[in-house]
Each structure stands twice: as C-alpha cells, then as structure tokens.
Amino acid sequence: MTNSQPGLEQNIEKLGGYLARFRQDGIRNHINGETVTAASGETFETRSPVDDSLICSVAKGGAADIDAAAKAAKGAFAEWRDMKASDRKAILHKIADAIEARAEEIALCECWDTGQALRFMSKAALRGAENFRFFADRSPSARDGQSLPSPTLMNISTRVPIGPVGVITPWNTPFMLSTWKIAPALAAGCTVVHKPAEFSPLTARILMEITDEAGLPKGVWNLVNGFGEDAGKRLTEHPDIKAIAFVGESSTGSMIMKQGADTLKRVHFELGGKNPVVVFDDADLDRALDAAVFMIYSLNGERCTSSSRLLVQKTIAQDFQAKLVERVNNIRVGHPLDPATEMGPLIHKVHFDKVVSYFDIAREDGATIAAGGTAPESDGHYVRPTLFTDARPGMRIAQEEIFGPVLTAIQFETEEEALEIANGVDYGLTGYVWTNDISRALRFTGKLEAGMIWVNSENVRHLPTPFGGVKASGIGRDGGDWSFEFYMEQKHVGLALGQHNIPKLGAS
Numbered sequence: 001m002t003n004s005q006p007g008l009e010q011n012i013e014k015l016g017g018y019l020a021r022f023r024q025d026g027i028r029n030h031i032n033g034e035t036v037t038a039a040s041g042e043t044f045e046t047r048s049p050v051d052d053s054l055i056c057s058v059a060k061g062g063a064a065d066i067d068a069a070a071k072a073a074k075g076a077f078a079e080w081r082d083m084k085a086s087d088r089k090a091i092l093h094k095i096a097d098a099i100e101a102r103a104e105e106i107a108l109c110e111c112w113d114t115g116q117a118l119r120f121m122s123k124a125a126l127r128g129a130e131n132f133r134f135f136a137d138r139s140p141s142a143r144d145g146q147s148l149p150s151p152t153l154m155n156i157s158t159r160v161p162i163g164p165v166g167v168i169t170p171w172n173t174p175f176m177l178s179t180w181k182i183a184p185a186l187a188a189g190c191t192v193v194h195k196p197a198e199f200s201p202l203t204a205r206i207l208m209e210i211t212d213e214a215g216l217p218k219g220v221w222n223l224v225n226g227f228g229e230d231a232g233k234r235l236t237e238h239p240d241i242k243a244i245a246f247v248g249e250s251s252t253g254s255m256i257m258k259q260g261a262d263t264l265k266r267v268h269f270e271l272g273g274k275n276p277v278v279v280f281d282d283a284d285l286d287r288a289l290d291a292a293v294f295m296i297y298s299l300n301g302e303r304c305t306s307s308s309r310l311l312v313q314k315t316i317a318q319d320f321q322a323k324l325v326e327r328v329n330n331i332r333v334g335h336p337l338d339p340a341t342e343m344g345p346l347i348h349k350v351h352f353d354k355v356v357s358y359f360d361i362a363r364e365d366g367a368t369i370a371a372g373g374t375a376p377e378s379d380g381h382y383v384r385p386t387l388f389t390d391a392r393p394g395m396r397i398a399q400e401e402i403f404g405p406v407l408t409a410i411q412f413e414t415e416e417e418a419l420e421i422a423n424g425v426d427y428g429l430t431g432y433v434w435t436n437d438i439s440r441a442l443r444f445t446g447k448l449e450a451g452m453i454w455v456n457s458e459n460v461r462h463l464p465t466p467f468g469g470v471k472a473s474g475i476g477r478d479g480g481d482w483s484f485e486f487y488m489e490q491k492h493v494g495l496a497l498g499q500h501n502i503p504k505l506g507a508s
Helices: 008-025 063-082 085-101 103-114 124-141 174-188 202-213 228-237 250-259 285-301 314-330 349-365 415-423 438-447 480-487
Strands: 029-031 034-036 043-047 054-059 153-161 165-168 192-195 221-223 243-247 266-270 276-279 309-313 368-371 386-389 406-412 430-434 452-455 488-496
Touching: 008 054, 008 103, 029 063, 029 202, 063 153, 063 192, 063 221, 063 228, 085 103, 085 124, 085 174, 085 202, 103 124, 103 174, 103 202, 124 174, 124 480, 165 174, 165 228, 174 192, 174 202, 174 243, 174 480, 192 228, 202 221, 228 250, 243 250, 243 480, 250 266, 276 285, 276 415, 285 314, 285 406, 285 430, 309 314, 309 415, 314 368, 314 386, 314 406, 349 368, 406 415, 415 438, 430 438, 438 452, 480 488
Parallel strands: 165 192, 165 243, 192 221, 243 266, 276 309, 276 430, 309 406, 386 406, 430 452
Antiparallel strands: 029 034, 029 221, 043 054, 153 488, 368 386
C-alpha cells in the first residue's frame, strides 16, 4: 500500500472541513422540502472503509417515512408535470451548475464514504452534471409523439409522465448513478422518492441540498435513508409509487419484482454481471491488455460492467497472462485520497469478507492464484488486486459475481468454444471482444448474450445509447429516449377526419 504522494494531506484536510457538518448534525431525511429525522427517531452509523472510522449518524427511515415521502411526491406531481418544459429544463441546468461548483466536495466525500480512488471519483461530479444537462436539454421534447394517419382518423401519440417513482441506488458509484436515474425522471415530469444505499449516504444528501438551492419545488424529490428490509420494501410495495428504478444485485431485483407485483409496478433493473473480455490471437494485444486491466481493477472492481472473465486464445495465453501478472502486481493500492492511488479499500467489511472468501474457493476448485489473493494488514477493507488462472468455465470463480478486483482467466481454442464459454453464465450485461477480423466481430457479437458489447474498446459511456442487460443482468434500458420510455406512458388520440361510417346497432 502507498500513502506518500503529494496531495494526500491537503485532501484529508479539505475533507475534514466538508465532513464537519455531517459529524455535527448527521444525515437526515428530506421529505416535502423539509429536513427531518426518521419517524422512529432511530439512526444508524456510516463508517469509512479506509479505516473503519465513524463518519456520522444517519436517519434510519422506515415505512412511515416512505409513506410521508410518497404522499409528498404524489402531492407535488401535478405541479411538476404541468410546469412548462422550458422551466423544468432551466431548473435541471441550475442543478448541473451547482454540482460542478461543489465537484471537489462531492469527490472527496464519495472517496471517504466508498473507498473509491480519487482519480476516478474526481470525475464523478462532472459526469453527474453531464447527466442533468443531457436530460434537461431533452426535456422539452420528452412528450413528443408520432402522427399515424389512417383513412378516417388522424392518429397522434404522445407521452405523459407515469407519476411518482421510486429510485433505489447502489453503493459503488452512488453519486453518478443517482443522477443517471433521477435526472431523466425529473426531465420526464415525474416526482421521486429516492432511497440510497445505506453503505454510502453522503453524496445523496449533498445532491438533495443542491436541488433545493436550484429551486426544485417541494415534494418533487424526496430522500429517505434506510435499509432494504424496511424502507426499501415499503417503497417497492407502496400503491402511490408507479415504478421502481433499481441498481444492485440480481437477487434483490427478483425480490423487488415480487414486492411490486400486487401494485403492478413497472420496474427497471440494472443488475449483476459476469462479463467476458474475449481476446483472439489476431487482436492488438497491448491495447487489449490495457482495457482488460482497466475494466476489472478500476473502481476497485466494484462495477457491474467490469470485465471479470478473461477469455484468451490458447495460442497467445501464456505470453498475455505473463504480461497481465506483471501489470496486476504493479497496481498501486492505497489511501483513496492519494492522487497516486489506483485502487482503494472495498466498501464494507461484509463485502470484504465475500470477496476474500473466493480466494479459498479458487484454491479448492483447482485454479491458480497468479497474482494477489491476499489482504494486506490494515484498519481498512483492503485487498490486493487478484488474478486467477488455469480456471475452467464451470468453476464458481467463473460463474458467480465476485464484484471486486478479481479477474478469472480461461483459455479457449476456437471461436465456437469462446462463444459457448462467454454465454455460459446466468448474466448478460456487457461483453468486450478483441479481434481485427471484422467478420468474426460481427459473427461473435451477433450471438453473444449481452445487452452492451464493445469491440476493440473498453466501456466508453455515450449517453444517447441504450444501457442495460439481458438474462439475470436486468430489465429495460437507460440512456437517451429509452429512459423516457420507462418514466413515461404512451398515449394515443384518434381524431376523426370527417363523418366516416359508424356501424349502427339497434337502429330501426
């Protein structure tokens, strides 16, 4: 671990200033424009994964708090829905401006709350602002429809906001993912009840402050902290909440779908992944190596789109894996506020224990731990970046989502074998294919079971494109117009062009 780069002490000092108010007042809920304690008066603690130190107390919301927030969202819906789109657009742009103004605060707090390295979180606020600007600009056209004339009718379609929605966001990149879900909901004209992950509540509170200052009307966006088994469950079951947007584990998504069934809730799920990066022997191997390392070890491996399975052709496997081991062993693990750090601690002791358990599972299954496989002595939840080789497709390390800085390498001989291995898991979020054979790229991507695929590239985010997975990786798509399809209802109106013949029943 490295903690010696210039800038670390300055960042820690700045962080202390930003955290002072949280330490004094804690984090409370925000319902109908008011900052409030939980109805029960209960709180829970949020601790930093860096050293397990207490950050602050957090209001532990429950069913009563969700009820109040849903009531507020329902009450504010008509005003927000009927507001001129240009006015909604202006407010969303003000939110984006304020996010940029507080970018440093957001980044430092997110690093301390999640363990993510500053080199990645320094851009989190800017990406969040970009989300708000993108959907703000689309807001005036969100309700645009089509003209579908028939011989007797002028048929037109339009879209209308679905109503109050619930948004449940994860702990890995909480700020960016909150904006990714909430910005299109607001742009569409929906009101929101937001339940952030209990492991990382800091930046959700900052974002709520920003929206208040930007002039978002009371009740349009409500924040309730709490746990899935009480606050989350009530949100997914609440009759006034018309849809649930959720990012998290596949098993939790299944539970949410069951909980929302009685009220026929629309759901959008971005769930787990066990994503393959497939490297053929004709690929640009240096670039493939860079991308494979980046997509599993950045963000501490705690990302749904990580390339957690390396499928490498046998003809190049030995040399490719040797270079990979060298790169993995050189990744700088350290304090997340150190500008030189490439990988910080995992989010929580519970998650740390899960990731570390796969080291023994790999050994028991007969895989080789070619790099890492240990946890350095520290007060925080650090693990060394890990590489498993000599793995077989059926091993647990090749099937289960570890969600940490752990890469499982599997060798293949033919294109057909690579496709069978790539598709041979429950998940289907992303895939990465490295080849200079365009025909092979087209064949392979056409049969690869994944919602998003990149060829000769890492994951490059482009907001107008559809984002989402297949199989156990999710339902629905975010991005561009696909976000509005979720947060809005289609409406058809048929206008008679004249006095066409209407069949007569019961006429003499």
